[in-house]
Amino acid sequence: MRTASLALILSAAWALPAAAGAGPAPGGDASKGQIEFNNHCRTCHTVNEGDNRLGPSLHNIFGSPAGQVEGFGNYSGGLTSSITWDEETLDKFIANPQSIASNTTMTPFSGVEDAETRKEIIQYLKEQKEGS
Numbered sequence: 001m002r003t004a005s006l007a008l009i010l011s012a013a014w015a016l017p018a019a020a021g022a023g024p025a026p027g028g029d030a031s032k033g034q035i036e037f038n039n040h041c042r043t044c045h046t047v048n049e050g051d052n053r054l055g056p057s058l059h060n061i062f063g064s065p066a067g068q069v070e071g072f073g074n075y076s077g078g079l080t081s082s083i084t085w086d087e088e089t090l091d092k093f094i095a096n097p098q099s100i101a102s103n104t105t106m107t108p109f110s111g112v113e114d115a116e117t118r119k120e121i122i123q124y125l126k127e128q129k130e131g132s
Contacts, residue, residue, distance in 0.1 A: 033124025036117050047128045061085050062126045076104035087122055094118045
């Protein structure tokens, strides 16, 4: 009985940091990112291929040039193919769209201030990349 109790205590103590919120992986938590995407982005965007709405579909967006989603032609000025949607660019854009495209039409969206939330959204978008 004593051995079983000790094993239970040790296994609970070992699992405690993970259960206590040791935090997401350095790149962000994609499952939380989906929730944050839904909270901040889904009004205008989806991740479904070809499902352009008020904004373009963000399917397969990670690593792609800006302003190039097929079937969507109403891009904000400044979103040109010279911009590539990588972690750094997405982070800046999600924090403050005006920092990447000064005349963006993404209003009233003014950005996501919380860096951890942005990481989670970016991780979620990365996982939408085909073949991931």
